[in-house]
Amino acid sequence: MRAMVLSASATPLQMQERDDPIPGDGEIRVKISACGVCRTDLHVVDSELPGIRYPIIPGHEIVGSIDLMGIGVTGHQIGDRIGIPWLGYTCGVCRYCRLGMENLCDRPLFTGYTRDGGFATHTIADARYAFAIGRTGDDVSVAPLLCAGLIGWRSLVIAGNAERLGIYGFGAAGHIVAQIAAWQGRSVFAFTRTGDVAAQDFARQLGAVWAGASDQRPPAVLDAAIIYAPAGELVPLALRAVRKGGRVVCAGIHMSDIPSFPYSLLWEERQLLSVANLTRQDGIGFFKIVPQAGIHIRTTTFPLDKANDALAMLRAGQLLGAAVLQP
Numbered sequence: 001m002r003a004m005v006l007s008a009s010a011t012p013l014q015m016q017e018r019d020d021p022i023p024g025d026g027e028i029r030v031k032i033s034a035c036g037v038c039r040t041d042l043h044v045v046d047s048e049l050p051g052i053r054y055p056i057i058p059g060h061e062i063v064g065s066i067d068l069m070g071i072g073v074t075g076h077q078i079g080d081r082i083g084i085p086w087l088g089y090t091c092g093v094c095r096y097c098r099l100g101m102e103n104l105c106d107r108p109l110f111t112g113y114t115r116d117g118g119f120a121t122h123t124i125a126d127a128r129y130a131f132a133i134g135r136t137g138d139d140v141s142v143a144p145l146l147c148a149g150l151i152g153w154r155s156l157v158i159a160g161n162a163e164r165l166g167i168y169g170f171g172a173a174g175h176i177v178a179q180i181a182a183w184q185g186r187s188v189f190a191f192t193r194t195g196d197v198a199a200q201d202f203a204r205q206l207g208a209v210w211a212g213a214s215d216q217r218p219p220a221v222l223d224a225a226i227i228y229a230p231a232g233e234l235v236p237l238a239l240r241a242v243r244k245g246g247r248v249v250c251a252g253i254h255m256s257d258i259p260s261f262p263y264s265l266l267w268e269e270r271q272l273l274s275v276a277n278l279t280r281q282d283g284i285g286f287f288k289i290v291p292q293a294g295i296h297i298r299t300t301t302f303p304l305d306k307a308n309d310a311l312a313m314l315r316a317g318q319l320l321g322a323a324v325l326q327p
């Protein structure tokens, strides 16, 4: 196999040849056809997340087909099209797992962070955490659904019954969630970096009723807002934009420090929450609505060996939609 490997903090990924991996009991080997590039991959490369053990292969939006199975795999067959998400393993016995909150498991493994991921030609996954994703959609378009879509979906559910929904940061997740929210009949208000006219036009094309800069006040008071950009200064801005009793959901795994803000922004029962990871149940719910919602995924593809270019463009905010690597 070939893989783009992170050997140390904040260094470029390097292409390496390795022996093809052999799946253990309960594991599948997947021949990868597409792997999305997520902002979390940047946080991994930049060591902004704790506990990274090098070398590690990033990437957790994996689409491919099963080409080898270990002993004891049930529910999958060789050749099945499969999606591998961020949640790679949970312990099944901690209090969170027992309460159906496996996204908060005390001893989890995460694809492309604490176990090797999809910036590669092949990967190994615990079969119980891989999704059978059917035949709908081409592999490149489906890949961003495995995190931007899935965790976007979880954040949308947690945002509640908001009729007027603000989306701060209009990247891979924002552009998917905006389409689902519009399909659900909500009014979407999209917030981008100041002057990012391309992203604002893109948001309006995807059904947003309004698009503007993050520090602008929307033309109507919002019922809820979801923040996808990793910028703490958006938190007070989003709180300012939501109504009494409204919700602000922080959907990223990492965020710069939140500046202090007057208590009046939170007062009147506004709620500030975060979303962490996903459960397998989220995936089942999400992949059920995907074919109905008619989501169009905007992608920019890169060959696997150009993973560093994809990361650089994502960092610079130069991509509309999602970046996807193809081995």
Ligand SMILES: [Zn+2]
Pocket: 090, 091, 092, 093, 094, 095, 096, 097, 102, 104, 105, 106, 107, 108
């Ligand atoms: Zn657990």
Ligand SMILES: [Zn+2]
Pocket: 038, 039, 040, 041, 060, 086, 147, 148
């Ligand atoms: Zn992700």
